[in-house]
Amino acid sequence: MAEVRRHRNGPVTYALRLAVVAYLVLLIGWPLALVGTHAFENGTEAIRGIFEDPDMVAALRLTAVAAVVATAINTVFGVAVSLLLVRNEFPGKRVLSALIDLPLSVSPIVVGLALVLVYGGRDGWFGPTLESAGIEVIFSTPGIVMATAFVALPLVIREVVPVLKEVGTEQEQAARSLGASGWQTFWRITLPSIKWAVVYGVVLTLARSLGEFGAVKVVSGNVLGETRTATLAVEEKYLNFDQEGAYAIAFLLASVSVLAILIVSVLRAIGARQATR
Numbered sequence: 001m002a003e004v005r006r007h008r009n010g011p012v013t014y015a016l017r018l019a020v021v022a023y024l025v026l027l028i029g030w031p032l033a034l035v036g037t038h039a040f041e042n043g044t045e046a047i048r049g050i051f052e053d054p055d056m057v058a059a060l061r062l063t064a065v066a067a068v069v070a071t072a073i074n075t076v077f078g079v080a081v082s083l084l085l086v087r088n089e090f091p092g093k094r095v096l097s098a099l100i101d102l103p104l105s106v107s108p109i110v111v112g113l114a115l116v117l118v119y120g121g122r123d124g125w126f127g128p129t130l131e132s133a134g135i136e137v138i139f140s141t142p143g144i145v146m147a148t149a150f151v152a153l154p155l156v157i158r159e160v161v162p163v164l165k166e167v168g169t170e171q172e173q174a175a176r177s178l179g180a181s182g183w184q185t186f187w188r189i190t191l192p193s194i195k196w197a198v199v200y201g202v203v204l205t206l207a208r209s210l211g212e213f214g215a216v217k218v219v220s221g222n223v224l225g226e227t228r229t230a231t232l233a234v235e236e237k238y239l240n241f242d243q244e245g246a247y248a249i250a251f252l253l254a255s256v257s258v259l260a261i262l263i264v265s266v267l268r269a270i271g272a273r274q275a276t277r
Contacts, residue, residue: 054225058228213235
């Protein structure tokens with residue numbers, strides 16, 4: 001035991017810890033700190049300017065709407081797909097599981113282009129039909145929501161699937177044997193057992209959705225005050241030499257992401273504490 005303790009606290013361990021901390025500071029901590037420093041270089045003037053600009057308020061509102069709607073869609077879809085993958089055996093199950101991880105491996109730019117090819121107004125497969133019905137997808141809010149939902153698709157599923165596997169089916173089978181319907185079993189047995197996993201997935205999905213840029217840039221059209229999101233506004237302000245405004249919007253988006261991470265950490269601690277009782 002003493003040898004193990006000396007090995008864990010040896011110079012190699014301390015060197016590895018220092019390397020990890022230095023890596024995280026240089027890659028994440030320092031850049032984020034600089035964004036905050038530049039955002040408040042002239043006090044709160046830049047932050048106030050964002051909320052006093054109608055176009056920036058519209059961009060923030062559009063970002064929030066797209067993120068919330070995409071998160072709601074991915075939550076419902078994610079729980080349903082998780083139940084399908086864990087509770088059922090069917091041909092193509094591995095293929096479906098691999099497809100779910102596709103948004104993590106494909107560039108968001110490619111995602112946006114693919115959506116344009118399918119739902120674009122002139123050359124898209126469904127675009128002309130949708131336009132004739134008065135439905136505009138690309139270069140409008142629905143396209144932004146679809147792109148956002150696609151890039152954040154796996155997050156709820158990858159949180160819920162391991163928990164479903166861990167809890168098993170014994171309680172669900174017992175509920176059915178006592179006469180509970182499928183919906184009653186889900187609401188009273190399944191959902192309470194996966195609630196923390198669902199919450200983790202929702203928070204992470206929301207944080208990811210708020211920061212989406214590449215796919216949204218392709219499908220939005222980037223029209224000021226209409227289809228320009230907050231992330232696109234960061235690029236526009238930075239390229240137009242309004243760096244203080246760009247830093248201010250970036251700081252707001254980063255703050256929401258950091259807050260989401262803190263919420264997940266607190267919820268994980270609460271869930272672990274409740275599980276040990």
